[in-house]
Amino acid sequence: MRKRLVSILTVLLTLTIALSGCAGRKAGDSSKIVVGIPQDLEDSLDPHKAVAAGTREVLFNVFEGLLKPDENGELIPAVAESYTASEDGLVYTFKLRDGVKFHNGNRVTAEDVKYSIEKSAGMTGEESLIAAFSNIKEVNITDKDTVEIVLNERDVDFPAYIASVGAAVIPADNANPDTMPVGTGPYKYVSRSPQENIIMTRFDDYWGEPAHIANVEFRIEANNDAMILALKGGTIDMCARISASQTSQLSNTFTVYEGSMNLVQALYLNHNVAPFDDIRVRQALCYAADKQEIIDIAFDGKGSPLGSSMFPAFGKYFMPELTDTYTPDLSKARELLKEAGYPDGFDMTITVPSNYQPHVDTAQVLVEQFKRIGVNATIQQVEWNTWLSDVYANRQYESTVIGVDASQLTANAMLGRFYSKAEDNFTNYSNPEYDKLFEEAQVTIDDDKRTELYKKMETLLAEDAANVYIQDMAEFVPLAGKLDGYVFYPLYVQDIAKLYFKEQ
Numbered sequence: 001m002r003k004r005l006v007s008i009l010t011v012l013l014t015l016t017i018a019l020s021g022c023a024g025r026k027a028g029d030s031s032k033i034v035v036g037i038p039q040d041l042e043d044s045l046d047p048h049k050a051v052a053a054g055t056r057e058v059l060f061n062v063f064e065g066l067l068k069p070d071e072n073g074e075l076i077p078a079v080a081e082s083y084t085a086s087e088d089g090l091v092y093t094f095k096l097r098d099g100v101k102f103h104n105g106n107r108v109t110a111e112d113v114k115y116s117i118e119k120s121a122g123m124t125g126e127e128s129l130i131a132a133f134s135n136i137k138e139v140n141i142t143d144k145d146t147v148e149i150v151l152n153e154r155d156v157d158f159p160a161y162i163a164s165v166g167a168a169v170i171p172a173d174n175a176n177p178d179t180m181p182v183g184t185g186p187y188k189y190v191s192r193s194p195q196e197n198i199i200m201t202r203f204d205d206y207w208g209e210p211a212h213i214a215n216v217e218f219r220i221e222a223n224n225d226a227m228i229l230a231l232k233g234g235t236i237d238m239c240a241r242i243s244a245s246q247t248s249q250l251s252n253t254f255t256v257y258e259g260s261m262n263l264v265q266a267l268y269l270n271h272n273v274a275p276f277d278d279i280r281v282r283q284a285l286c287y288a289a290d291k292q293e294i295i296d297i298a299f300d301g302k303g304s305p306l307g308s309s310m311f312p313a314f315g316k317y318f319m320p321e322l323t324d325t326y327t328p329d330l331s332k333a334r335e336l337l338k339e340a341g342y343p344d345g346f347d348m349t350i351t352v353p354s355n356y357q358p359h360v361d362t363a364q365v366l367v368e369q370f371k372r373i374g375v376n377a378t379i380q381q382v383e384w385n386t387w388l389s390d391v392y393a394n395r396q397y398e399s400t401v402i403g404v405d406a407s408q409l410t411a412n413a414m415l416g417r418f419y420s421k422a423e424d425n426f427t428n429y430s431n432p433e434y435d436k437l438f439e440e441a442q443v444t445i446d447d448d449k450r451t452e453l454y455k456k457m458e459t460l461l462a463e464d465a466a467n468v469y470i471q472d473m474a475e476f477v478p479l480a481g482k483l484d485g486y487v488f489y490p491l492y493v494q495d496i497a498k499l500y501f502k503e504q
Contacts, residue, residue, distance in 0.1 A: 032215040033483065033499065036227050036239035038355045039384040040195050040220050046177040047168040048120040051129060051424075052388060053263070053405045053492040056165045057240065058218055060493040061200060062103075063168035063183035066094050066113065066147075067159060073313075073409055073490040075159055078208075079108055079169045079184055089154035089445070092162075096145045100207045102171050103188035110141040115172035117149060130166050130408075131416055131423065132157065135442075153443055156450075157410040164408045186211040186497035195220055200496075212485070212500035222384075224357040237480040240494055243358060244300035247476050257477040259488040262313050263403035264306055264414070265359070267350065267366060267468035272428040273398050280340040282465035286326035287333035288373045289366060291470045298361040302474035308458040309404070309414050311472040313490050317411045317454050325462040333373045345374025351391055351400045354381035358473060359401040366401070366468075392426050403473060405492040411454045412441070418461060427467065434460050 041055045047063045050056055066080035077083075080094040100108040115124070121136045122128030135158075137150045151158065161167060174182050181189045186208070187200040198218040202211045219236060221227040228249055230236040247256045267289070269276040276282060295303040304312055307322030337345060348370075350363045360381065367377045382390065391397045406413035416422055419438045420430040434457055441453040462469070479486050485499045 031213070032217065033213055033237040033480075033496075034217045034219050034235065035494065035496065036221045036230060036236045037218050038220075038222060038227075038240070039353075041192070041198060042194075042385040043388055044178050045181040045189070045192070047165045047170065047181070047183070048116075048126070049129065049178070050165065051392065052384075053403075053407075054240075054384075056407060057493045058198060059165055059168075059181070059183075060185075061187040061216070061496050062181055062185045062189055063165055063170070064185050065163050065165075065167040065169060067163040069163055069409055069489065069491060071487045071489050071495070075163050075409070078163075079113065083159070089156065090151045091148055092151075092158060093142070093146060093148045096147065097207060098145070100184055101205045102184055103182045103203055104171065104174075105205070106171060108169060108184060110144055110147050112172050113147045113169055114139045114141055116169045117147075117167065119170075120167045127423075129424075130161055130164065132161050132412065132442075133167075154445055155442065156445065156447070157408070157412055160408045160410045166407060187216060195222075209497075211497035213496070216496050222355040231478055234480075237483060238486075238499075239478060242476050242478055243361075244302040244474060244476060247478070250478055253481045254478045255481060255484075255486075257479065257486050257488070259475045259477070260304065260311070260313070261403060261405070261473045261475045262311055262490055262492060263405040263472060264309050264311055265362065265401070265403040265470045265473050266306075266309075267363075267399055267401050267470070268404075268427050269399050269467055270395060270397055270428055271430065271466075272395070275340065275342060275346055276399065278340045279464060280336040281342065281346075282468075283326065284333040284336040284340070284373060285370065285375070285468050286465045287329045287336070288369055288375070289326075289468045289470070290328040290369055291323075293328075293369070294362055294365045295471055297365050298358070299471075299474060303471040304474075305471050306469045308462045308469060309418065309467070310411065310458050311414075313472075314406075314411060314414070316451055317458070319455055319458055322458060322462045326465070330372050337373060337375075342374075345376065347376045347378070349378050349380050349398045351380045351382060351387065351397045353384045353387040353402070355384050356402075359403070362470065363401045392424075395426055395428060407491075409490065411451075415454060415457050415461075418457075418466065429461075429464075429466050431460060431464060434464075 039054050043052050043055050044050050047059050064078040067075045068078040070076050079100050081097040083094045085092050117139045118124050121133035135151050137152045140148045171182050186206045188203045190199040190201050192198045200216045202214045271277055291305045305323045307325045310318050312318050352359050352363045363379045370377045391400050417424045418429045420435050437453050437457050441450050444450045484502050
């Protein structure tokens with residue numbers, strides 16, 4: 001699935017031709033490409049506040065941390081040229097790379113790094129989105145080129161957190177990071193037209209290998225059919241994802257790359273809302289949902305069935321045997337509903353972001369499958385910003401179909417959100433045994449022991465029917481034939497800097 005990449009990250013696709021976004025573009029213009037994306041970046045352009053996977057995949061081109069991931073899932077130096085860890089694992093010392101510049105032309109200083117880490121850790125009064133950063137005790141500047149980060153407790157995953165977009169290095173003097181982002185990446189932000197596009201240009205003073213293409217427009221296309229028309233019409237050169245069936249609509253002037261999305265698509269259930277607070281009801285839905293049927297009907301058979309909150313690319317953590325925890329069994333489902341006091345079924349609402357057609361398609365199949373056990377499910381389509389507000393932030397929903405990704409290359413990034421005290425636990429899942437395992441995993445140094453604890457947590461999520469797990473979705477990325485260089489990452493990102501125009 002990951003196109004011979006490592007099998008190792010909330011969420012998906014579609015797209016409406018914004019004719020105004022085509023203005024000024026010339027046929028054969030080799031200095032610019034247009035990339036279609038399914039949603040605007042409405043949560044924040046500040047990398048420390050961005051929560052949506054779709055936002056992070058775009059900001060990946062603008063921001064970098066002290067370290068960053070490469071396409072093989074390895075952590076490589078970025079703003080820092082090297083780092084060391086103390087023997088007890090409590091102190092990480094980063095040597096800053098000489099001459100790294102921000103997009104405003106200023107050089108990155110140790111003060112900027114200290115500010116950025118403290119800000120992303122919530123130490124400056126702002127809310128931190130990286131839960132593990134609560135483990136940071138202090139950030140110290142030991143000389144003009146060296147910063148040390150002191151932890152309260154050892155955490156072997158700490159380098160991966162430092163490499164995430166959420167830990168990006170930004171200028172301490174940028175007063176408006178929400179609307180005027182300034183980073184150190186290969187592209188710098190130019191402008192944003194709400195619901196239309198985001199414009200970036202190559203940063204010629206980038207410390208590393210410069211981007212090949214000078215200008216990039218990320219164009220918002222919230223309607224899937226319009227996206228395909230724009231691709232066929234040549235006004236869009238690439239889009240982040242299309243469905244398997246849509247690939248046949250494109251001519252051989254496109255190269256379609258196939259991989260996997262590295263996420264967990266599921267019907268996520270709000271455990272604070274009846275009847276989903278009853279494990280028997282949740283299990284009944286799991287027995288009624290036929291994940292292979294969903295994949296066959298809605299995705300032309302492309303996708304990897306899942307049974308818990310982990311996907312295959314995480315290798316040693318992934319448990320394929322959990323996929324069969326609930327094999328389709330309508331009699332068992334009806335029996336469980338009867339035991340729970342719903343012999344005639346019940347009504348429920350599935351809230352789905354309308355700009356992600358694959359999730360809408362999945363919800364439609366689930367509606368038909370649930371009818372078989374007397375459950376009447378109604379789909380409520382909402383705009384993406386409404387989903388972020390009502391479902392993710394305020395938890396005002398019954399159920400939702402979405403894909404959850406890993407913002408860092410850690411198992412904790414997937415499993416930590418089900419810790420009862422986690423701020424991103426939007427399903428309100430709560431299990432004292434799970435919490436105990438999670439807390440033990442955070443302080444366990446031995447890798448084998450940590451892996452064992454994580455697998456126990458995955459098993460609990462499956463047995464508790466925490467959600468109706470479906471699949472790691474297949475990913476199809478169309479790229480105009482004049483372009484080359486696309487690579488998949490084991491994270492939900494788009495690395496535009498690697499793209500280049502073929503010689504004509």
